[in-house]
Amino acid sequence: MEPAGRRIGFAKRISSHLAAALVIFCLLQIGIVARMGGSLVLHLGIVVAIGGFAIAARGLERRWELLDASDLSRSGLALRYRRDLLQIWGASILGALLWIPVAIIFRALFG
16 A cells, blocks of 8 residues: 555645646636637636636535545556546536637627
8 A cells, every 4th residue: 555645745736737737728718718808708708717617616626535535546547537637627628618619609699
């Protein structure tokens, strides 16, 4: 059995990645909406999206706290960690880029 101190590293690292991904998510969204001439409605949408991202991030942090407490092997944790990192950064970047078509459609409908 491995020392618990080494396993906690995964939860701390995932938490750091979540914080950085949330910042990137926010900055990309704000930048995209500002460049697209976003209205107040789109800016309120950003607030809702950021809130949703934060709630999902907290759920993932809880999951990693439970995984750290489990008896999974280090290689099993490492595999899950890499998969979660891909999902975190993919959601952060691609989720923010979804504002481009939303802003285009909003501008076409409401001028």
